[in-house]
Amino acid sequence: xxxxxxxxxxxxxxxxxxxxxxxxxxxxxxxxxxxxxxxxxxxxxxxxxxxxxxxxxxxxxxxxxxxxxxxxxxxxxxxxxxxxxxxxxxxxxxxxxxxxxxxxxxxxxxxxxxxxxxxxxxxxxxxxxxxxxxxxxxxxxxxxxxxxxxxxxxxxxxxxxxxxxxxxxxxxxxxxxxxxxxxxxxxxxxxx
Numbered sequence: 689x690x691x692x693x694x695x696x697x698x699x700x701x702x703x704x705x706x707x708x709x710x711x712x713x714x715x716x717x718x719x720x721x722x723x724x725x726x727x728x729x730x731x732x733x734x735x736x737x738x739x740x741x742x743x744x745x746x747x748x749x750x751x752x753x754x755x756x757x758x759x760x761x762x763x764x765x766x767x768x769x770x771x772x773x774x775x776x777x778x779x780x781x782x783x784x785x786x787x788x789x790x791x792x793x794x795x796x797x798x799x800x801x802x803x804x805x806x807x808x809x810x811x812x813x814x815x816x817x818x819x820x821x822x823x824x825x826x827x828x829x830x831x832x833x834x835x836x837x838x839x840x841x842x843x844x845x846x847x848x849x850x851x852x853x854x855x856x857x858x859x860x861x862x863x864x865x866x867x868x869x870x871x872x873x874x875x876x877x878x879x880x
Contacts, residue, residue, distance in 0.1 A: 725872050730767075731755050737857060738870035744773035744862065745869040756876050760847035768838040771868075775799055775832035778863030786855045799860060800830035806841075849877055 725735035730750040736743070750767040757763045779799040785792045807829060828837065854875045860868040 732873070733875060734871055734873035736870065737872040738859070738867065741867055741870070743867050743869045744771065745860070746770045746772065747869065747871075756878075757845055759845055759849050759851075759877060759879075761845055763843045763845055765839065765841045765843065768836070770836050771832060771834050773862055773866065773868070774834055775830060775868070776863045777830055779830075779861060779868070781858055781860040783856065783858045787850065787852045803829055803832070845877075851877055851879055853877075 724739050725737040726739050727735050728747045728750060732750040732752045732755060734750055736747055747767070747769040749769075750765070753764040753766075754761060777800050781797050781799055781802075782795075783797065784794045828839075854877065855873070856875075857870070857872040859870045862868055
């Protein structure tokens, strides 16, 4: 049960990043089968990958507090970027999460379903997700328009999350299979 919670946490974090924006200035460890990547400004271990491929999301910044994430704490994610192509129904993200060399999850998620679920949670949860367009205070829902976007999200990290190095790669695509963005990163969860 706790392993499922930790998997869900990292899936949520990865899909959150993909949904709109991310960034990093911390070098991640080189690993076999990891695509070429580059850091993005901010305080996060997340990098843009598949950097030789055109991407429709220009990621400007991401900050994680605390960085690195800590068991039993609240993780605050703040990210911003510019979307060059609209996110419409049928857009999706492919995510792979590993704990060390063990693959925990490989799954495809519908981006619009994720936005709807997060919007629903924000109505029913004290851990509110603010997904707001910089020029408009309305929550972001599909279709997501081109232009600048900012996300702020607070996630509770359970004390029971297994200790170790979590690695993820997430590739988001438009409904016509054009790359929105590719993100990769490592999170080291240690004993507190």
